[in-house]
Amino acid sequence: MAEKKIRNDLILVGALIGMLLLVGGAMLLFRSEGDMVVVTVNGETYASYPLAKDTEVDILTGENGTQVNRLIIRDGKAFVESATCPDGICASHKPVSHDGESIICLPHKVVVAIESTK
Ligand SMILES: [Zn+2]
Incomplete structure (x- = not known):
């Protein structure tokens, strides 16, 4: 079932990109302001x-x-x-x-x- 495999790969890539965005967003949010x-x-x-x-x-x-x-x-x-x-x-x-x-x-x-x- 080659089609199903491709779809699983897409889901995996999507999940990875989502995680990267989350981590990047968190880093921006928690970048501390100096005083x-x-x-x-x-x-x-x-x-x-x-x-x-x-x-x-x-x-x-x-x-x-x-x-x-x-x-x-x-x-x-x-x-x-x-x-x-x-x-x-x-x-x-x-x-x-x-x-x-x-x-x-x-x-x-x-x-x-x-x-x-x-
Ligand atoms: Zn100068």
Whole structure:
């Protein structure tokens, strides 16, 4: 009975896809929101800010603080609005809000990381 076998295979494939969708959906659902924005400069903690509070702050690094990364926290998301670094990668990074996400400015050795204290 070849036909029946094919149908069983289809059911099996369907079940597998369904399981994958379920697992994927659960991972998205339980991806935890962070609640702190931790700024690290050259490997050392520079400052940390609550993600729930709108903040605008200039992260000053380099000699006499001539290197600037403008950090904005708004609507529970953090992003670098502008920066004086040559590549501008940090400023073009999309806003971060999930635990473990980060924006890195390599030229300034600045890391803006989302952490969860819960
Ligand atoms: Zn940068």
